[in-house]
Amino acid sequence: MVLFIAAASLLYTQEMQALTLMGSASAQNTSEGTELTIYSQNIALVRESITVDLQEGINVVNITGVASRIDPGSVILEDTEQNGTYIIEQQFSTDNATVTRLLQNSLGREITVTDEAGSSYTGILLSHENGRIVIDSSGNIITFMDPSRIEFEASGDILAGPALTWQIYSPEAGSRTLLMSYLTEDINWEANYIVRLTDNESQASIDGWATIDNQAGTGFNDARIKLIAGDVRRVSGGADPEYATDQAVSEQAPEQFNEESLFEYHIYTLNRTTSLEDGETKQISLLSERDVPVEREYLFESSISDRIKVMMSTENTESNGLGIPLPGGIVSTYAEDSDGMLQFVGEDEIRHTAIGQEVRMFVGYAFDITGEKTQTDFQSLGESAERRSYSINLTNQKPEDVNVTVVENIYGDWEITNSSHNYTKVDAFTAEFDVDVPADGEETLTYTVEVRYQQAIPY
Structure with a gap:
């Protein structure tokens, strides 16, 4: 970030009535570091400390190097030494030092134009439009069409890249440390x-990475990074498979993030500084655990698919080597x-997982285990009730026994009146059956369920 102060200080009375021109002011870019709080919703809070x-x-203060995707309405300025300092007016400009921008700001000023033949003329710029430039050179009006070179006077009006321009009132003169957030x-x-x-x-060995993508239009050097996990409300508008083969699995990496609660979210603070270049995607180790x-688990959900899911799971506990809130x-x-x-062997997306909760990953479908569900009977029990019977055949071609959890979704007021295997009523709409299937064999689950509805069944 680059900071400029223009020579436009005015004596400010309490009633804003008497404005007397004062001397010029100066400033240096003496930023003491940047703090970035990055949210998983494509936004970040930037904090910078500036001595001026x-x-x-x-x-009048101009600051360049701010993010081009800044929300100008979110800017906060704090004076760490004087409470009476505040912003009177703020302007955000995304204009770069383009030729058009330079010409527009040079109207009425002296420029030097070189034509295609190499002859140069100096004069006052009168107009520019569609590549045609008109100057007054010692009383002679000269026009140029697509000149080969234009020289401009140096001016503080043109800033490189996105910039904030502030009118800041200060009750007294002196060097200050200003904290800017946006x-x-x-x-x-x-x-x-x-x-x-x-x-x-x-x-399992589990390595977690915080992948940060910076497309904000500016870089951040030696920044202190905080990451927020959680869904923050706003009113506004995968890893490389080859990567895993390059990592050593025998040594646990040192912890780089400190975790703590913040409001209804979790915050992860990097315990060192790092730099983020504009347009850069960077990965930082979030956790590294061994022997988890x-x-x-094999899961058969006949209402979703006729294939058997393969699930891998663990408990997010300290005894399992984890025990920290895991961001989704x-x-x-x-x-x-x-x-x-x-x-x-597979990929899944997990949600934010609190301490003590189960981490469950769907990695793919079983090749050697199959399931088939058949309705074997149906009886109407009046206008609002019915009895249904099912047979679920599970086949295992593996050389070892397997256990399959059969998940059945049942809607209405239901009761299983007969079952070949034990089951658990998980919730009002779900029953789970625990079925052991022998190696190179099969097992058949049968059950009968009676269902009653609040309204008559439309046939």
Whole structure:
């Protein structure tokens, strides 16, 4: 960020009536660091500390290097030493130093124009339009069409890139430290997880990454980074599979983020500074845990698919090597083949997971386990009730026994009157059956359910 102060300080009376021109002021870009609080909703809160020399009265301050996607209405300016300092007027400009912009700001000023033949003329710029330039050179009106070179007088009116222009009132002269905060769009972060199954797929190494994407139109050097996990309301408008094979799994990486609660969200603070270039995507290690116990589960949801889901799960507890709030993100799962090489086996997206909750990942469908559901009977029990019977056949071509959880969605006021296997009523609309299927064999689940409805069944 670059900061300028124009020589436009005015003596300010309490009634804003007597305005007397004062001397010029000066300033240097002495930023003491940047703080970035990045939300997973494509916004960030930027805080910068600036040391500046202010004159008594009104000072015109130009600041360049701000994000081009800044929300001007979110700007906050604080004087750490003088409570009476505040912004009277603010202007945000996205104009760069283009030829058109330079010509517009040079109207009535002296410029030097070189034509295609190499001859140069100096004069006052009278107009410019559609590539044609008109100047008054010592009383001679000269026009140029598409000149080869234009020289402008240096002017503080033109700023490189997006800029904020402030009129700041200061009750007294002196050097001050100003704290500027603003919201900007097009900075986003998301969590990515790499899960590597080990020890016959009963344990896993889990690496979490905070992936930060900066498209805000400016870079941030040596910034202190905070990441917010949670859905913040506003009124406004995956990891590379090759990456996992390059990481060592024997040594746990040091923790880089400190986690704490903030309002109804969780905040992760990077314990060092880092830089974010404009247009850069950067990954920072969020967590790295080894020997996390995991379980494989087979799930048959006949109302959703006739295929059997493969789920991997663990508890987010300290005893399992986790025990921190996990921000939602993409989970990529890998397993070792017979040559010891990691192979990609599936991907899922998890939600924000609090401490003590189950982390459950859907990685794909079973190849050697199949299920088939058949309705075997139906009886009407009047206008608002019925009895249905089902048969679910599970086939296992694996060389080992497997356990399949059969999930049945039942709507209405229901009761299972007969079942070949034990079941659990999970909620008002879900029953789960626990079915063991032998190796190279099959097992059949049968059940009968009676359902009553609030209204008559429309046939």
